[in-house]
Amino acid sequence: MTATLEVAGLSTHFFTRAGVVKAVDGVSFSVQRGQVLGLVGESGSGKTVTGLSIMGLVDRPGRIVSGSIKLAGQELVGLSEKGWRTIRGRKIAMIFQDPMMTLNPVLRIDTQMIETVLAHADVSKDSARERCRQALSRVGIPSPDERLTAYPHQFSGGMRQRVAIAIALLHDPELIIADEPTTALDVTIQAQIIAQVQKLAAETGTAIVWVTHDLAVVSGLSDRLAVMYAGRIIEEGPTAEVLTQPHHPYTAGLLHSLPINNPRGQPLNQIPGSTPSLLRLPPGCPFGPRCTRKQHDCTQAMPPETQGANGVRLRCYHPVAREGAMA
Amino acid sequence: MSAPKYLVDARDVSKRFSQEPDLAQKVAGLLGARTKRIVVHALDHVSLGIAEGEVVGLVGESGSGKSTLGRIIAGIWEPSEGEIHFAGRPRNELNDTQRRAADLAVQMVFQDPMSSLNPRMHVAEIIGEAPEYHGIVKASETAAYVADIMQKVGLDPSFAERYPHQFSGGQRARIGIARALAVKPRVIVADEAIAALDVSIQAQVINLFMKLRADLGLAYLFISHDLGVVRHLADRVAILYLGRIVESAPADELFNTPNHPYTVALLANMPKVETGKHAFAPLEGEIPSPINPPSGCHFHPRCAHAMPRCAEVAPKLREVAPGRLSACHLNDGA
Amino acid sequence: MTDAALTSAAVAPPVETPFRRFASDFFANKVAAVALVIIVILALLAIFAPWVTPQNPYDLTQISIFDNMLKPGAKSMEGKTFWLGTDEQGRDMFSAMIYGLRMSLFVSAVATSIAVLVGVSLGVTAAYFGGRVDSIIMRIVDLQLSFPAILIALILLAALGKGVDKVILALMLVQWAYYARTVRGNALVERRREYIEAAQCLALPRYRIIFRHLLPNCLPPLIVIATVQVAHAISLEATLSFLGVGVPITEPSLGLLISNGYKYILSGKYWVSVFPGLMLLLTILSINLVGDHLRDLLNPRLKA
Numbered sequence: 001m002t003a004t005l006e007v008a009g010l011s012t013h014f015f016t017r018a019g020v021v022k023a024v025d026g027v028s029f030s031v032q033r034g035q036v037l038g039l040v041g042e043s044g045s046g047k048t049v050t051g052l053s054i055m056g057l058v059d060r061p062g063r064i065v066s067g068s069i070k071l072a073g074q075e076l077v078g079l080s081e082k083g084w085r086t087i088r089g090r091k092i093a094m095i096f097q098d099p100m101m102t103l104n105p106v107l108r109i110d111t112q113m114i115e116t117v118l119a120h121a122d123v124s125k126d127s128a129r130e131r132c133r134q135a136l137s138r139v140g141i142p143s144p145d146e147r148l149t150a151y152p153h154q155f156s157g158g159m160r161q162r163v164a165i166a167i168a169l170l171h172d173p174e175l176i177i178a179d180e181p182t183t184a185l186d187v188t189i190q191a192q193i194i195a196q197v198q199k200l201a202a203e204t205g206t207a208i209v210w211v212t213h214d215l216a217v218v219s220g221l222s223d224r225l226a227v228m229y230a231g232r233i234i235e236e237g238p239t240a241e242v243l244t245q246p247h248h249p250y251t252a253g254l255l256h257s258l259p260i261n262n263p264r265g266q267p268l269n270q271i272p273g274s275t276p277s278l279l280r281l282p283p284g285c286p287f288g289p290r291c292t293r294k295q296h297d298c299t300q301a302m303p304p305e306t307q308g309a310n311g312v313r314l315r316c317y318h319p320v321a322r323e324g325a326m327a
Numbered sequence: 328m329s330a331p332k333y334l335v336d337a338r339d340v341s342k343r344f345s346q347e348p349d350l351a352q353k354v355a356g357l358l359g360a361r362t363k364r365i366v367v368h369a370l371d372h373v374s375l376g377i378a379e380g381e382v383v384g385l386v387g388e389s390g391s392g393k394s395t396l397g398r399i400i401a402g403i404w405e406p407s408e409g410e411i412h413f414a415g416r417p418r419n420e421l422n423d424t425q426r427r428a429a430d431l432a433v434q435m436v437f438q439d440p441m442s443s444l445n446p447r448m449h450v451a452e453i454i455g456e457a458p459e460y461h462g463i464v465k466a467s468e469t470a471a472y473v474a475d476i477m478q479k480v481g482l483d484p485s486f487a488e489r490y491p492h493q494f495s496g497g498q499r500a501r502i503g504i505a506r507a508l509a510v511k512p513r514v515i516v517a518d519e520a521i522a523a524l525d526v527s528i529q530a531q532v533i534n535l536f537m538k539l540r541a542d543l544g545l546a547y548l549f550i551s552h553d554l555g556v557v558r559h560l561a562d563r564v565a566i567l568y569l570g571r572i573v574e575s576a577p578a579d580e581l582f583n584t585p586n587h588p589y590t591v592a593l594l595a596n597m598p599k600v601e602t603g604k605h606a607f608a609p610l611e612g613e614i615p616s617p618i619n620p621p622s623g624c625h626f627h628p629r630c631a632h633a634m635p636r637c638a639e640v641a642p643k644l645r646e647v648a649p650g651r652l653s654a655c656h657l658n659d660g661a
Numbered sequence: 662m663t664d665a666a667l668t669s670a671a672v673a674p675p676v677e678t679p680f681r682r683f684a685s686d687f688f689a690n691k692v693a694a695v696a697l698v699i700i701v702i703l704a705l706l707a708i709f710a711p712w713v714t715p716q717n718p719y720d721l722t723q724i725s726i727f728d729n730m731l732k733p734g735a736k737s738m739e740g741k742t743f744w745l746g747t748d749e750q751g752r753d754m755f756s757a758m759i760y761g762l763r764m765s766l767f768v769s770a771v772a773t774s775i776a777v778l779v780g781v782s783l784g785v786t787a788a789y790f791g792g793r794v795d796s797i798i799m800r801i802v803d804l805q806l807s808f809p810a811i812l813i814a815l816i817l818l819a820a821l822g823k824g825v826d827k828v829i830l831a832l833m834l835v836q837w838a839y840y841a842r843t844v845r846g847n848a849l850v851e852r853r854r855e856y857i858e859a860a861q862c863l864a865l866p867r868y869r870i871i872f873r874h875l876l877p878n879c880l881p882p883l884i885v886i887a888t889v890q891v892a893h894a895i896s897l898e899a900t901l902s903f904l905g906v907g908v909p910i911t912e913p914s915l916g917l918l919i920s921n922g923y924k925y926i927l928s929g930k931y932w933v934s935v936f937p938g939l940m941l942l943l944t945i946l947s948i949n950l951v952g953d954h955l956r957d958l959l960n961p962r963l964k965a
Contacts (some may be wrong), residue, residue, distance in 0.1 A: 042525035043496070156613055157389075187552055191596040191609035192658035213526055216555075216598035220435035243600060258600060259559035264578075267537060268559070270530035274495045290527075403858050430864040443855035447877045456873075503859075510863060583928035 002073045003030040003205035004174050005054065010067035012046075012053045021278045022298040023049040023062065025231040028305075031175070031224075034205040036198075038218030038239065039266075041228035041309070044275050047211045050228070051177045054209070055094050056084045072174055090120040093168035094279055097180040102167055103152040108229040113167055120171050134165040158189035165197065172204055179211045194221055209237050215254060219243055227251050230286035237312030247308060247319035249291045287318070294317045331415025334398060334546060335433055335514055336376030341410035342369045366378070368616050369395040371570040372409070377514055377546050382562030384578065385550045390617045391567040394518050397550045399433040401516045431461065434507035438519035440499030444491040450477070450502055451487040458509045473509070473651040479542075480505045480535060497528035504535065508543075516548045521556065533560065554597045558582050566590050567626040569617055572644055576651040589626045596645050622655065632657055685899070686958055693954035696947040703944055709762040714756035715741065724751045730925070733932050746932040748921060754932060757918060758940050764914040765944070768825060768892035772832030775885055780840025785879060787841070788848030789871050799845065802838040810835040810897060818906040819901045828907050832894050843886050847879035854878075881959050888952035895932065899941055907936045 012024040024046040027102035032036045041047040052058050054069055054073055056076060058095040069076040071091060071287070079087070096102060104112055114125060121128070127146075139162040146194055146300040152160060161181060168176055182190040201208050206318060218225065219239060227248065235248040246252040255261060256269040273290040276282060282289050284299040291298065303315045344367040363643035369392040371474060377383050377400075387393040398404045400411060402418070411418045413429040421429055429452040437443035444453055454476055456470040464472040474484035480501040491499055500520065507515055517536065521529045533556060539545055551557050557564055566589065574587040584592045592610040612629035614619055621628050636656055644654040687692045706713055715725045728737045728751035736742050745754035787798040814831040821827045851857065852875060860870045892949075899916030901907035908914050913921065915937045922933025 113576070156616075158613065187554070187593060187598070188388065188596050188610040190598070192611070195609045214598065215526070216600045219598075219600045221394060254526055255600065257527060259533070259555045260599060262559065264559055266539075267534045268530040270534050271527040272531075274497050275525065276530060280661060398858065401862050403861050427864050430862070433862075435859065435862045437821075437855040437859065439855055443859055443876070445856040445860075445874055457865060460869070506859065506863070634758060 002121055003211070004033050004072055005031040005052065006070040006283030008052060008068045010050065010069060011065045012049050012058055012062055013065050014062040016061055016260045019279045022231050023278060024053060026067070027228075029226050029233060029236055031207040033207055034201060035224065036201055036208040036222040038212045038225045039209055039228065040213065040215055040218060040225060042213055042275055044230070044278060045228040046231040047228050047259070048179055051094070051211045052326060053178050055092060055177055070155060089116065089173045091173055092175045092177065093171070093173040094177040095161070095164055095168050095176060099164035099182050100152065101158060102164045107178060108149055109178050113148070113170065116167055116170050117194050131170065135170050136163070137171065138200065139166045140192070141166070152243050158185050158193065161185065161193055162196070164194070169200065173206060175207045177209050177211065178195055180213070180215060183212070183214070190217070197221070215243070215258070216287060230281060231278060232286070232315060233313070234287065234315045235312065237310065240311045241312055247312060247314050248316050249293050249320055252320045260269070293320070331412070331649065333412070334379045334414060336374070337396065337400055337406070338374050338410050338412060340373050340399060340406040340411070341371055342392070342398070342399060342404065343367065343407045344369055358593060365618055368570050368620065370406070372400070372553060373567070373570070373572055375565055375572065375575070377548055379513070379545050381563065382540065382549055382561045384557035384564040385548060385567060386532050386552065386564060387553060387567035388552060388614055390569060390614055392570040392617070393550050393567050396567070397435065397516045397518045397548060400548060401433050402430045403435065427461070429460060431510040432512050433514045433516065434510060434512035434518045435516045435518065436503050436507050438522055440496050440503055440523060443503050444499060446491055449488050449490050453491070453502060454505045457506070461510065463510060467503045476505045476509050479508065479539070481540055496524050497531060500524055500528075500532050504539070506538070512544045512545070514548065514593065517549070518550045519552070522551070522553065525629050526563030533580050533654065536631065554593065569620045571625060571650070573626065573655070574653045575644070580651060585657050586647055586658070588630045588632050588657070589638065622653070632656065686953065690954050693951055696950035699943065699947040700951060703762060703947070704766065706759050707766045708931070710763045710846040714753070714759050716753050716756045717915060718752040718760055727749050730930055745936050748933045754936055757913070758915070758937050761913055761915040761918045761937055762906060762944065763897050764912055765898060765916070766913065768828055768834065768898050768908065769891050770906060772829045773836060773887060773891050773894050776830070776833045776836035777840050777883070780837035781844045781876065781883065783837070783847045784844030785842035785871055785876050786800055788852055789843045789867070789875060793795060798841065801842050805838040806842070814897060814901055815904070818901060823906065823909050825908055825912060828898060831901070832898060835897070836890055838891060838892065839886060840883065844879050847882055848875055851875055851878045868908065885952055885956040887958055888948060888955060892948040892952065895941070896945055899952045945949060
């Protein structure tokens with residue numbers, strides 16, 4: 001069976017005046033139908049640019065310099081703008097951190113949604129409206145008929161994000177890229193949205209790439225987890241595997257630094273230093289300067305990708321041994 | 328006179344924000360248009376104190392008024408009703424010298440590490456301005472003083488002449504902390520001070536907060552939506568919902584045996600690193616708007632235990648166990 | 662925290678100061694760069710007029726009525742060449758123009774500076790205090806802006822009479838309101854930023870917060886407006902002088918020079934009006950080109 005999304009050796013670089021920023025550098029992963037992949041990283045890790053690359057939304061001065069992105073077997077890299085229009089919004093949809101990226105503030109919700117339906121489907125306006133109504137109720141918006149005639153500003157932040165998700169689901173896309181969709185929301189609202197997305201993915205078989213900085217958010221949602229650092233995936237595998245037995249010192253360090261994994265009131269196990277500038281990456285492993293397990297070979301070359309046990313892929317010369325793991 | 332219980336405390340504080348109609352709206356009103364004066368009850372009779380050296384966690388979602396309370400305690404805003412007491416005396420009754428000392432004793436660290444730093448000042452100015460102005464250090468000694476504080480918060484003093492945009496997010500957060508420390512405060516109000524930081528940097532800044540507390544005996548009002556962080560740091564936790572404190576208790580007890588249904592829901596919805604996929608059971612319903620909060624107990628429309636009385640009478644915040652306050656009618660029978 | 666934040670940070674490595682970055686952005690646009698060079702040259706010419714002009718056109722001992730209305734390139738009685746011709750009193754047009762430019766730039770620059778000072782102080786005060794102070798200041802601004810600038814200036818000058826000081830006063834009075842309004846708008850945005858709250862929390866006095874924290878951060882958009890307004894002031898001054906209510910005849914500006922010569926245009930003696938006119942055009946055009954480009958650079962919405 002072909003995977004819904006297959007990304008291989010993807011590199012997206014930005015050619016700025018100050019130099020080449022290798023925002024995404026040789027990233028490979030795949031997502032199966034109905035699966036959720038958590039793409040985790042800090043700012044500058046390349047997680048957002050990876051999402052935008054899959055959507056074909058990388059603008060100058062950036063471009064995809066190499067690699068392949070296959071959606072259900074169809075190559076997307078090098079697609080014409082016309083070709084993209086049949087994909088974007090219909091086969092791949094995107095949910096942003098700020099739902100107002102998708103919503104037009106001066107148009108009513110129904111105007112925007114019906115337009116989206118009619119853009120890709122040859123149906124009557126009435127049936128388009130009915131589809132919008134169903135989409136809204138599917139994401140848990142009460143009294144959808146009434147809400148259809150409202151403007152975006154009349155919704156709360158959480159409701160707006162639900163509308164954005166409803167719009168993303170209009171054409172039953174094969175893949176949804178969700179870029180920090182709950183980061184700006186309150187705890188209780190975030191839980192609602194995650195529950196909704198989890199239910200929808202199971203019902204529709206849509207594959208989801210959930211981009212986030214928050215391990216906790218994806219831990220209960222995703223099937224697989226890919227941890228990015230400085231433009232590369234440094235560890236990827238089944239969520240439970242990565243979280244219970246992190247092999248990469250960065251993944252392990254992130255987990256160890258969480259307050260919940262530290263005795264109350266004691267200093268946290270922090271990762272020293274800060275994320276490197278992509279313009280001045282250290283030689284070898286980019287995490288090297290912050291790594292407690294660093295040895296001489298780490299400064300020589302980027303560790304190659306190795307296949308570990310239990311379906312985990314890793315880029316590290318000196319992975320954390322099992323006994324160091326904790327939940 | 329016995330020593331006051333709290334170093335700084337808000338007593339029965341309310342804050343209303345009203346939008347006065349502008350000229351055009353007044354004219355429209357004369358012509359018969361319905362213009363309404365919008366009043367937001369950001370805080371509704373809230374009392375909260377911070378004792379010397381204590382860490383109080385203040386938790387709430389958007390619209391809860393947690394930032395408003397922080398700013399009132401920090402002296403940036405005046406309450407609409409109620410008083411802020413400093414060392415047991417109403418802040419408004421202090422003379423100028425005492426008032427200034429009280430103002431400087433409570434400092435704030437902000438959420439956005441970029442917008443909380445003046446982009447046109449270099450770090451030495453940002454940190455050194457206030458102590459120099461208030462005569463805490465002599466002008467000739469400011470540079471050494473700033474260097475000392477930068478070292479304390481983990482910044483390289485050789486960066487003193489740099490501007491905020493030349494620093495990373497974590498370093499900017501440290502600058503904000505250094506600016507607060509420079510006037511020798513006794514309480515720091517940290518308003519979502521780590522929320523905008525990267526995960527690996529958050530731990531560093533939390534550690535810095537803890538180290539400063541140990542070294543300087545600082546008290547904190549730690550405002551956050553992140554229960555994990557609050558549990559780690561706080562001695563006592565207060566939960567705000569739509570401008571009212573619904574529960575307040577020592578941190579251990581609050582996290583182990585939450586009393587108020589809203590606290591229970593918050594704890595259940597708190598994102599945790601869990602192994603493996605599981606179903607989420609979220610709290611239903613929207614957070615109501617503070618412009619038009621629900622009657623009675625503000626939480627009743629979302630509460631699983633709501634009784635008819637909850638919609639009519641607002642439950643009083645009362646002691647349900649020693650040191651534990653909760654505002655819920657469920658405690659009435661007990 | 663998105664990756665975009667990082668890439669934009671990556672574009673500005675710490676070694677590059679904001680000013681240097683701005684300068685290199687500015688000179689990337691060749692038209693604006695040329696316009697700026699022209700402005701600098703014109704300003705230098707005006708400042709050093711007594712040293713760069715062949716004669717002082719207002720020193721009656723240096724001019725001869727017998728040289729009047731000479732064509733460009735003609736020679737004087739004493740053998741000097743008037744490359745741009747002479748006017749009806751025998752003044753060298755080139756010298757007269759440079760002196761006229763000097764007067765035009767002086768009047769507009771002084772008026773604009775005072776207007777900026779007044780407008781900025783009032784605007785930032787209105788924004789910081791809000792409430793009644795804000796209402797009073799801003800209603801005056803509204804009133805001021807509801808009259809055409811030329812009308813206000815004409816009435817003022819008709820009432821006050823001619824004179825350089827009066828023109829400056831008139832130009833200042835018609836301009837300050839723009840700055841007040843712009844600065845207030847910026848200040849209202851900046852005032853809500855956390856660094857202002859931090860300054861309040863540090864118990865710094867109000868004047869210090871307003872002038873050291875708030876004001877410097879409201880100024881960048883003002884640079885654009887001030888630039889464009891200088892051009893506007895120059896043309897307004899030229900209009901007033903052309904209409905005969907501006908600077909006195911003994912200290913002509915470009916506008917007055919144009920006015921002096923326009924009656925000869927139809928008789929083929931174009932140079933008396935046309936050269937000062939071209940100078941005026943060049944000045945205003947260059948300033949506007951620079952101003953437009955500054956606006957593009959400083960407008961965050963146009964930045965990718």
